[in-house]
Amino acid sequence: MRKLVLAGLSALALPLASCGQSADEAAPTPAATIDSAPQNAPGVNVTDAVIRLPAAPGRPGVAYFTVSQGGGDPHAIAAAYVEGVGRTEMHETVTENGVSKMQPVKTVPIESGKTVQFKAGGLHVMLFDVGDTLKAGATTEITLTLDNGDKISAPAKIEAIGGGLGDAMDHSADHSDDHAGHDMSEM
Incomplete structure (x- = not known):
């Protein structure tokens, strides 16, 4: 046989x-x-990764983190992936005529010896189709893909909206797919 x-x-x-x-x-x-886990890009580090869950199912969440590059040629972040999330988009908050709004960002440059922060009111990653397997207090993995195809992964702490483990106001209540009407002061 x-x-x-x-x-x-x-x-x-x-x-x-x-x-x-x-x-x-x-x-x-x-x-x-x-x-086959992604290999971390040489000299590039991701720290302080946090996933903020939406307060209501079906709404987007958000990811914040810090990226630093110790040496080598400059790169750019070309994409982000979060385990347990259907789709991600890199965004930047901009203020025009006193009104803050989000706009998609295709790439985010990172330079040798520099740090880039993805934080509230600036660069961030919107998380769409957040799976119900992601729970506040747990961790998941975030993976960034650089322009040269290298990847870097890091654990991300999962938090309820408001930065804690309990219920709080939904920062994404006014977020729509066209990114209009988003109150940026709550992100």
Whole structure:
């Protein structure tokens, strides 16, 4: 029986190998995908990562953190991923004519010897489709992708809105997909 199974597996590998790829390259297993954690980008650190949950289901949450680069060539943050969140968007709060609003940001430059803060009233990551598995008091992982494809991951403390573990006012109550009408003083 064992020889029959091995022969069957070998027969499956031949068509994949004939395309110029080995069976391992052509069809990664789900376990291999899950087990391959991102490698941290050399010289880049993420600290003080916090996820603020929405007060009401279906509303967006927000992520704050600090990124520093100790040395090397300048980079840019190209994307953010938070475990347990369906979609993320990097945003920046800007004030025009006394009115604060959010606008999407495609990349965020980071330079050698510099620190960039994602904080209330400035750069931040909006979290859409926040899973109910994320609970205040727990942690999740945030992963940033740099412009060169390197990744950096860090644990993120999960908090209820207001920075604590209890209920507080919903900073995202007026947030809509077009980002209009958001009261930035509550973020």
